[in-house]
Amino acid sequence: MIPGPFRYRRVSSVEEAVSLLAQLGSDAKVLSGGQSLIPMMKFRLAEPNYVIDINRVPGLDFLEERDGLLRIGALVRESTLERSPLIRERYPILHDTALVIADPLVRNLATVGGNLAHGDPANDHPATMLALRAQVVAKGPKGERVIPIDEFFVDTFVTALEPDELLTEIRIPVSPPRSGGAYLKFERKVGDYAIAAAAAFLALDESGHIVQAGIGLTNLAYKPLRATAAEQVLIGQPPSDELFREAAERAAQATDPVSDLRGPADYKRAVARTMVFRALRRALERAQANG
Amino acid sequence: MERVPITVTVNGRTYTAEVEPRLLLVHFIRDVLNLTGTHIGCDTTSCGACTVIWNGRPVKSCTVFAVQADGTEILTVEGLERDGQLHPVQEGFWEEHGLQCGYCTPGMMMTAVALLAENPDPTEEEIRAAISGNLCRCTGYVNIVKAIQYAARKMRESATAGVGGA
């Protein structure tokens, strides 16, 4: 219940944060929403010597479409995403995702950047970002770099961020016409991590065939998973329940869930299949409504 | 051991203190400021008994360090009553039997206050979703929903009464 002692540094710019990270390395942890970090510190599973509070850094909470990209600042709170008319109307998959992260109180503090930077396969945004082919922008002492989402998740709790880098922005290609996405999460109760969750994104051509498909999976492997084999099944095809069932089966086969209190591995695989199938149907509905 | 000076405004009053960085905001409120209406019910950010309104948003104060609150404003349950007048949410909980042991109640009410500030006419489903971060063991939630609906009605009535009133 009580965290271990640490030194507290509040920064007012990205540069300041980066400079401290460069200095302190693994001795320091970045505090944004704190809704993953602080619980870990209370159980002393994380015992950083330094906590760098970036909450007052200006200019990291933008949420806008610009130059063909939806740009989400790292400090955008989940509750902001949940309430944003832009997101609700044009990126409902992100609205779906935000709505099922933890609970409404946690969402008032939890940040989108934090949800990705934590590298937890059980967090919800990674699957959605994978399905949307997002990019992560990181700033370090050597400057800024853009990391494709497929390269971002490396291992359990390990991302491509260097110890001296700060995640500053997430970029998502603006949705083309005739596209839609959905995120479906099956959890034991509100506030839990997923038993299985799936993000599905589809783009259709004028003839209604699938030209783009993204499927991301939550809490079903050692890191957030993109179901590439399942996506391949869909490309070029006219959508149908039968097609979606096949894709869902392929996606389920690609998972490697652990057996735990949420259920045995084969059960989670079955639920993954259900979630992918239902997410694809919902994505299709939205894509067709977007024509 | 490092101590950090902080200045926090709670229920309209400004306090200064020197605290350890690791001091949780809920302990600052309860043990340093002696405002014991905010409660602790778990250690995994699950129960919401510690909910306060921080810069306008309801948050779980057990998962915030007091140092983060430097220079900010907090509203706790003790700040709901003004000049001897109960807040409509407090009134609603009393009228509709929205509490039994009272332990989850402060946190539940703060969440309700924030909800109604944003959504003055929530449906039952919206209310239940809004309080899904606050656990109650006694009431089974039915009367909590009624309490919040009561408060919503009362606040809407006084809002319309205010408009064009004498």
Next chain:
Amino acid sequence: MTATAVRGIGVPVKRKEDPRFIRGKGTYVDDVKLPGMLYMDIVRSPYAHARIKRIDVSKARAMPGVIDVITGEELAKANLAWMPTLMGDRQMVLPTERVVYYAQEVAAVIATDRYIAADAVLAVEVEYEPLPPVLDPFEALKPDAPPVRPDRDQKTNHIWHWEAGDKEKTDRIFQEAEVVVAQDLYIPRIHVASIETCGCVANYDPATDKLTIWMTSQAPHAHRTVFSLVTGIPEHKIRVISPDIGGGFGGKVPVYPGYVIATYATLKHKKPIKWIEDRSENLQADSFARDYHIHAELAANRDGKIRALRVKVLADHGAFDAAANPSRFPAGLFSVCTGSYDMEAAHVEVDGVYTTKPPGGVAYRCSFRVTEAVHTIERMVDILADELGMDPAEIRFKNFIQPHQFPYKSPTGWEYDSGNYPAALQKALDMIGYQELRREQAERRARGELMGIGISTFTEIVGAGPSHTFDILGIKMFDSAEIRVHPTGAVIVRIGVQTQGQGHETTFAQIVAEELGIPVEYITVEHGDTDTAPYGLGTYASRSTPTAGAATAVAARKIREKARLIAAHLLEVSPDDLEWKDYAFRVKGAPDRYKTMQEIAFAAYTNFPLGLEPGLEAECYYDPPNLTFPFGAYVCVVDIDRGTGQVKIREFLAVDDCGTIINPMIVEGQIHGGLTMGMAPALFEEIVYDENGTMLTGTFMDYLLPTAVETPHWKTAKTVTPSPHHPLGAKGVGESPTIGAPPAIVNAVVDALSHLGVRHIDIPITPAKLYRILQEKGVAE
């Protein structure tokens, strides 16, 4: 004086305790702050079973701000390493040789603030030699099982054997019966998890030589007596105060080692010692509920008439028998398991077993095993219905104890006071539209959809209990009330029970208001302070209204009888010329000549008849002549998601009968809460251990309390069948829904799948468990 002014029985009076709670001005134990107070935190075992080789407290002691570290060795010198349990067993306060459950208390640190205390706990070094855990009660009974309690004379893990009913008659009926159904049922461990955890502030003041303990206690007097026995300090020098309690549900009945260690520490250091457990400690070490392995059989005629019930239970009690059952009932009131049904015979056998898990068995809103009993019979009745192809409502109507049979002597010896089961069930079925639901189910089934309707018709047994049968550690289970009417007609009532949210400050005031004709706002109810409240056995097992409620009514009636004499004096008539009517003593035949209780109260101090003692007060220690038997009929409608195994409760209707209703608003609130605590174990909650005896569900991340989203909008209704022996006809209600809801839910889920041959599913019915069944039956999506 009118009923509207008095607002007594039957009025939904707004709660008198609420003003402080809605302002955040309650005083819970962690709100108590005393000058010089120190903080205690506890070092706990990471092993379920281990020998302690060495405890090194030197690093902890050396930390700035650490005042003391207490181990079992030190307590043993004061004869406090062990303490008696409420079941006549004994329990370690701190171990000297071995630990016997994961998270068991091993040492305690005392420090100047709670953060330092938490750091110091981590600095205590304990060297353990792990021993094989004993986790399966069946394995625990085998001759080669490691003994959990080598401190006992009997070296087996068998604690006790208990039987009720007529074995010979039951066996004979089973032999000749036309139909026999049998089922194994397991009701797993669960934890009350009230939102406030347990704790105390123990303060020994050398100036007054008095020990005061603020404690999360549901039974402050019983606890005071236990503390006196354990410490040797006489009771008048111990004051136990239960301030505001954030939920009890039975979890605040046991005496936890933390309380005793804190008490020892304050006697040693002569400073206030605060101990507040955190949630992990609460879930991992405090008293659990249930953990019954049941084998049940019903014998019946082919036409559905039940003839006999036979049940064998293995009760997993953990490492110490620290349940809080009445002493003659180590399996509580489990033998009420013949339920609402008339049958010729029954036989029940329960064996208690030690395992290396936390002690308990009490709690979770049904202290005395009635949940287990009702779950058993309600499942068996549905299983019998399934065997015979009968509708579950029909088989219940066929077997109910009929209204004319009350008072009813059950085959296991209980005398049910009153009931009307057919009326309650009929009301429930009519209100929910049962026939329409069955039609809908048939349609959906044809489309491959899984919809179920479940019924539970339970009889509860509360209000322990009559002195001829009931005691805890020898103390009889009466309860008490003391009422004092002051000259200006204001009243202070003190009772021996202890609210943890049930609204006693309001309902007991209403009882007195009704009996004395004094408006309820002039009546204050106090309890929880052993220095001032009369001796009582506390609040659990829904006993407050049946016992202390009765005591309150009887004490009030004593006052009324004295008031009659004063009224007669004032009106200059004979007491026999007066009748108590419309809240005043009125002259018979001339009702406009009357005296209200307010007027009488003033006269009791200023103008009383010569020879009569002045003042106006009375007390009553009420020894109930019997228990009371609330009952109900619940109907649950569920839909099952074939793609995930999730159960959705579409609708739940609870018809409850708790006899006379004192405050309908409070009763309804109790039912909502109880239903939620019935749904939770049915679908969500379970304490799980791994093969090492480590608890895996030790936080709210994995011990799943339902939120407002999972909880349905409960629908409630009532029938009223007063108790003939209770002064108010009231029966108690808090635990009924916790007992009635789980079988209604399970029966509904099984009903959804019965056409596929499913007959029983153990709780909790998690999505994973249900999905597996759907797969086996070929209907998983």
